[in-house]
Amino acid sequence: MTAVAGSNVTRELITGRQTTTEQTVATFQIRYRRYLDPSGKPIGDLPEFGRNPNEVVPLYKAMTLTRMFDARAVALQRTGRLGTYPSCLGQEAVAVGLAAAMGEDDVLLPTYREQGAQLWRGVTMTEILQFWGGDERGSHYTGPRRDFPVCIPIASHAVQAAGVATAMKLRHDHRIALCALGDGATSKGDFFETVNVAGVWKLPVVFVVNNNQWAISVSRQAQTSAETLAQKAIAGGFEGEQVDGNDVIAVRQAVAEAIERARAGQGPALIEALTYRLADHTTADDARRYRAEEEVSTQWSREPMRRLRSFIAALGWWNKSDEEALIRKCKEKVEAAVAAYFTVPPEPLTAIFDHLYENLPATLDSQRQTISGEDDG
Ligand SMILES: Cc1ncc(C[n+]2csc(CCOP(=O)(O)OP(=O)(O)O)c2C)c(N)n1
Numbered sequence: 001m002t003a004v005a006g007s008n009v010t011r012e013l014i015t016g017r018q019t020t021t022e023q024t025v026a027t028f029q030i031r032y033r034r035y036l037d038p039s040g041k042p043i044g045d046l047p048e049f050g051r052n053p054n055e056v057v058p059l060y061k062a063m064t065l066t067r068m069f070d071a072r073a074v075a076l077q078r079t080g081r082l083g084t085y086p087s088c089l090g091q092e093a094v095a096v097g098l099a100a101a102m103g104e105d106d107v108l109l110p111t112y113r114e115q116g117a118q119l120w121r122g123v124t125m126t127e128i129l130q131f132w133g134g135d136e137r138g139s140h141y142t143g144p145r146r147d148f149p150v151c152i153p154i155a156s157h158a159v160q161a162a163g164v165a166t167a168m169k170l171r172h173d174h175r176i177a178l179c180a181l182g183d184g185a186t187s188k189g190d191f192f193e194t195v196n197v198a199g200v201w202k203l204p205v206v207f208v209v210n211n212n213q214w215a216i217s218v219s220r221q222a223q224t225s226a227e228t229l230a231q232k233a234i235a236g237g238f239e240g241e242q243v244d245g246n247d248v249i250a251v252r253q254a255v256a257e258a259i260e261r262a263r264a265g266q267g268p269a270l271i272e273a274l275t276y277r278l279a280d281h282t283t284a285d286d287a288r289r290y291r292a293e294e295e296v297s298t299q300w301s302r303e304p305m306r307r308l309r310s311f312i313a314a315l316g317w318w319n320k321s322d323e324e325a326l327i328r329k330c331k332e333k334v335e336a337a338v339a340a341y342f343t344v345p346p347e348p349l350t351a352i353f354d355h356l357y358e359n360l361p362a363t364l365d366s367q368r369q370t371i372s373g374e375d376d377g
C-alpha cells in the first residue's frame with residue numbers, strides 16, 4: 001500500500017512550483033489474504049506456525065469449545081437461565097485467531113461477540129455466563145486482569161483502545177491494545193476519530209473488524225458504499241488489510257504481523273476479517289425477518305470449523321476418535337462451568353451503588369442505607 005495523502009501538493013504549494021494541472025497525489029491498495037480454501041485445502045505456502053500441529057490443533061480445540069459453549073449459552077437463555085445473549089456461531093476463527101496472535105500482557109478490548117478470544121485469554125466460561133446473566137462481577141476476570149469488559153455500546157471502546165495504547169506508548173512498555181469491533185461499528189464517529197488519532201500518534205493499537213455482514217438487520221451493503229472496510233484505515237494514514245475470517249490461519253497470521261509492527265513502534269493497523277453471523281443477532285432477534293434462508297445456507301458451506309478440521313485430518317493430525325474425545329471433554333467443561341454459574345450467590349442489592357462514586361452523595365447514601373436494611377431483612 002502506498003498512501004502519501006497530499007504531500008506532493010503541499011510541497012508544491014509551499015515552493016510555488018506546480019508541474020501539471022492535474023496529478024495523482026495518493027494511491028492505495030488493499031490486500032486480501034487466505035491460506036485455506038473453504039474445503040480446507042492450502043492455497044500456496046502456509047506461515048510457519050500453520051505447518052506445526054502443536055500450533056494448529058489447539059486453535060481447532062479452542063474453536064470447538066467456543067462453539068459448544070455458545071450453543072449452551074443460547075439454550076440457557078431459551079430456558080430462562082440467562083439474559084439476552086449474542087451468539088458467535090460461525091465467527092469462531094476471528095476470535096480465536098486474533099487471541100492466538102496476542103501476547104499475554106497485551107490488552108484486549110472486545111465487543112460482545114468475541115467469546116472465543118476471551119476464553120483463549122483465560123476468561124472463564126462461568127464469568128462469561130455471569131456477565132450475560134446480569135452479574136457485572138463476570139467482568140472481574142480472574143485471568144487477563146487488564147483486558148476490558150465486553151463493550152455493548154457500539155464503537156465506544158475504540159476511543160478507549162486509543163487511550164490504552166497511548167498509555168503503553170508513553171510508558172515504552174512494548175505492549176499493544178487490540179480493539180475488536182463489528183462492521184457496523186466502522187460507521188460510528190468514535191471509530192473515525194480513533195482511526196485519526198491512532199494514525200497521527202502512531203499508537204500501538206490493532207483494530208480487528210469482525211465483518212459478519214450484518215449490523216442487526218442492516219446489511220453490509222446498506223451500511224457503507226466503501227468497497228472494503230479495511231480502506232477506512234487509509235484515511236488515518238496506516239495500513240488496512242482484508243483476510244478470510246473463516247480461515248483461522250489467515251486471521252492469526254495477519255493479526256500477528258500487525259501486532260509485531262505495532263509493538264516495534266510502527267503504528268496501528270486495521271484487519272478486516274470477512275466472516276458471517278450464522279445465528280440471529282442476539283436471542284432477542286429473528287433474522288428470518290430480514291435475510292434469506294439461502295444466504296445463510298450458502299454461508300454454512302464456508303464456515304470455519306469444517307475447513308480447519310478437513311485441513312488437520314488430511315495431514316493426519318486429527319481423526320474420528322480425537323474428535324469424539326474432544327467433544328466429550330468440551331461437554332464436561334461446559335457443564336462444569338454452567339453448574340458453577342448456578343451456584344454463584346447473587347450480589348447484594350447495595351452493589352448498584354458501590355462502583356459509581358468514590359464518596360457517595362448524601363441522597364444516594366440514604367437510599368443505600370434503606371436498601372441495606374432490606375437486604376438484612
Ligand atoms: C452506541 C450504540 N448504538 C446502537 C446500539 C444498538 N446496537 C446493538 S448491536 C448493533 C449493531 C452492531 O453491528 P456490528 O458493529 O456489525 O456488530 P455485530 O452485532 O454484527 O457483531 C446496534 C446498532 C448500541 N449497542 N450502541
Ligand SMILES: [Mg+2]
Binds near residue numbers: 210211213
Ligand atoms: Mg456485524
